[in-house]
Amino acid sequence: MIPMKMTIKDGRRRGLAVLLGMALAVTTFAAFGTPLVSYGSDGSSDVTYVSVGLKYGNEAVERCELRSDDGFQIVNISGGMDETLPLLGYDHLVVEVKNNTITVSDSDGATLVTDLGSDNVIMNGDYLGDGTLTVSVNNREYRGGIKFYVRSNGKMNVINYLMLDHYLYGVLxxxxxxxxxxxxxxxxxxxxxxxxxxxxxxxxxxxxxxxxxxxxxxxxxxxxxxxxxxxxxxxxxxxxxxxxxxxxxxxxxxxxxxxxxxxxxxxxxxxxxxxxxxxxxCPEYKWTAAFTWDQLTEKITGIGKVTDVQISKRTESGNVLEMTVKGTGGTKTLSKENIRMTLGSSVVKSMNFTLAGGSGQDTAAGTSVYVLGDGGFAKSRKEATILSASGSRTLSSFDGTVVLGASGSKTLAAEKSGSTASGSGITLTGLGYGHGxxxxxxxxxxxxxxxxxxxxxxxxxxxxxxxxxxxx
Ligand SMILES: [Zn+2]
Incomplete structure (x- = not known):
């Protein structure tokens, strides 16, 4: 391969590059054995790579163009990072699925690689440095390289393959x-x-x-x-x-x-x-979510028309553990994170909520379930913690308590579950966002x-x- 490198750099691409491509196809691994986390070929763990899906599932594509100012380098990742085909003289590659294999061509349509496989990654020519490439499928710029994964429907997933810390640069x-x-x-x-x-x-x-x-x-x-x-x-x-x-x-x-x-x-x-x-x-993050009985019937299936919802179990700190749903055709218990998955995790933002509406309202252990109204200093379901410069104090009964602070006074209000009940459905009032x-x-x-x-x-x-x- 090494003598060819010069040829490619010199710009005599066609013909020779096709031969290289065929040679590469021979060495291509048929299995999709991408390591979860791969390490440097010298066995050291300081170069850890990760793979991140960019287009996959319903968004898989038949064609993807890559652009780079540093050229490209094809690297086989099955046993480390083996540079197998330098394409440093190229700034634009076209990747397509043809007959369930991945082909790579230059911008003039000349085939460079006939079967890339999923263990060969098209890296930026300066992937160990600050090199980046632009991916046509979402027109975004990425470090490292791109690998492809052929799906049974003749399309391919587009995957960013890059050093762990380079990935983290774009996560924070x-x-x-x-x-x-x-x-x-x-x-x-x-x-x-x-x-x-x-x-x-x-x-x-x-x-x-x-x-x-x-x-x-x-x-x-x-x-x-x-x-x-x-x-x-x-x-x-x-x-x-x-x-x-x-x-x-x-x-x-x-x-x-x-x-x-x-x-x-x-x-x-x-x-x-x-x-x-x-x-x-924790700064206060408050949310409410309302559902009509019809909306609940659509989301919670198998029990006919939903007629009632109760909270039947809570954790020590007051989060919802179980929700019992009654319908015209039976009763169903939703538990833990499945409650948010069923109702919609971007709507039911946390499991720290009270329920209003329905007949039974909140039947979870302990009837003194409260949330602070707007302007609470700190919150928990069963108690209020008041923070000040000299320390904190926790009250187990706080409804109506007046707190004096440097910037004025506040009256803590307890809102009993069910206080905003309505016959048309349920309303959830909660604190926090995420699984907690x-x-x-x-x-x-x-x-x-x-x-x-x-x-x-x-x-x-x-x-x-x-x-x-x-x-x-
Ligand atoms: Zn995921």
Missing amino acids: QGEMGYHNPMEALKAQAVAARSFAMTTTSSHTGEGFRLCPNSHCQMYYGVSYEHPETVAAVDETSELVIYHNNRIVPAYYHKNSGGHTQNSEDVWSAKEGYLRAVEDKY IGMCQDSAIAMAKDGWDFEEILHYFYTDIVVDYVSR
Whole structure:
């Protein structure tokens, strides 16, 4: 291959390049054995790559164009990062699915590679540096390279393959916002790195590991990089979260509503590092969601027309664990995160809510279920915590309590569940956004503003962890 490199650089592309392409096809692996996390070919773990789906499923494509100012380099990733075909003289490639194989052509239509396979990645010519390439399918710019995965319907998934930290450069802005304090961004970087390295996702059957949405982590590539997000990643490079000597997926969410949750109360597995903690720094995030009986009937199927909804179980901190739904044809119990999945997780933003409407309203254990009205200082369902410069005080009964502060006074109002009941359906009133597990991003920002460093923030939200280097 090495003598050919010069030929290509010299611009005598056609013919020779086709031959190269055929040679490459011979070495192409037929199996889709992409490693979840691959390491440098020397066995070192300091060069970790991740794969992120850009177009897949219903959005899979038949054709994709790549543009690069640094040329391209085809790299085989099946056993490391073996550079197999330099295409440094090219600035524009066309990738197409033909007869279930992936072909690569130049902009004039000359075939360069006849069967790319899924273990060969078209990297930017300067993929170890700051090189980027632009992908036509979404017109976005990415570091690293692009790999493709042929689907049974004759289309292909388009996948960004890049170094872990390069990926994180493009994650932080979508997940937290670059304008936030550096220690919060660093906490986010370490959590996102640990998550990316360890999450077992449903995407591996699609040829990649992480999707670019909130299901995994928000990722938009180079256009979302900022000096601040890059610095937060660089300053924490290789730092990850360990629990019981293994790197763990450090789940996080936008806003806990005042209390994080035990993993088994939201999903099913009990994880020692994902324990519920009181979240005193959490800024208030309030939401309401209303559903008519008809809307509920559409979402909750198998029990006829929905006629009543009750909350039948809550966690220690007051989050909803179980919801019992009665219909003309039976009764159904929704539990844990499945409640949000059924009703819509962007509408029912958290599991920290009260229910109004229906006949039984809130039947969960303990009848004194309250939420603070607007302007509460801190919140929990059963008590109010009042914060001041000299400390905090928790009241178990607070309705009507007047709190004097430097900027005036406030009367705490308790809102009893069911107080806004209506016959037309149900209304949920809640606090927080997200599953409530692990780090609360809004609180991390508040804590950083208050002087906490990133390790302190991580230790607050994750129990019994060690923050250390990957190669420790
Ligand atoms: Zn995902």
